[in-house]
Amino acid sequence: MGQYLHIGLCYKLRVRRKLLSEQKITEAELLQGMTSLLDFTLYERRDTESELIFVLSHEELKQNLSMFLAQQIQLFTQSKFKREHALRTLDAIDKCATAAEIIELANTRDLLNLQRLDLADSLNIGIWNNYLEIHITILTFESVAKVFMEEYKDFLIYLVNLIRSASKENPLAGAVYATIC
Structure with a gap:
């Protein structure tokens, strides 16, 4: 079945406390397991009574996104159409005074290279590799339609590592996330 490949920055990650409790996963185990997923020094905790919530630092986002x-846009082979949209995205970001305005811009879904995507994903945690459902909000900067893959998690890890390596001087590289959904 065809799915979509999305690459972007993980803006928010949520884990339900009830799931942790049911699966007997400690918060320390969760944090240890997630260190391979994202650089959590880029995130602020905004926990609620029912969820652990990690939100990308607005300061880092505003300072480094453009x-x-x-x-990243330079690494993609692009048609004139896509190049014009990429430039429009960069111009729109540069006009935003705050990270909140950038998030609002992504919410409008008017720009090809900056869109919000909410999804459920999974993470294997702990010594028993417990499956744990996580909820992620991604600010996508590239989406590819109808990817016919079922078991390509390793390829996605490769893409994430490639992007992080190419942008290692930029702190937002630690927030890159890719998924097929």
Whole structure:
């Protein structure tokens, strides 16, 4: 079945406390397991009574997003149409005074290279590799339609590592996330 490949920055990650309790996963085990997923020094905790919530630092987002996207956009072979949309995205980001305005811009879904995507994903945690459902909000900067893959998690890890390596001087590289959904 065809799915979509999305690459972007993990803006928010949520884990339900009830799931942790049911699966007897400690918060320390969760954090240890997630260190391979994201660089959590880029995130702020905004926990609620029912969820653990990690949100990408607004300061990091505002300070680094335009430069990060410009670097990533250069790595894609693009048609004139896509190049114009990429430039429009960068211009719109540069006009935003705050990270909240950038998030609002992504919510409008008017820009090809900056869209919000909410999804459920999974993570294997702990010594028993417990499956744990996580909820992620991604600010996508590239989406590819109808990818026919079923078991390509390793390929996605490769893509994430490639992007992080190409942008290692930019702190937002630690927030890159890719998924097929």
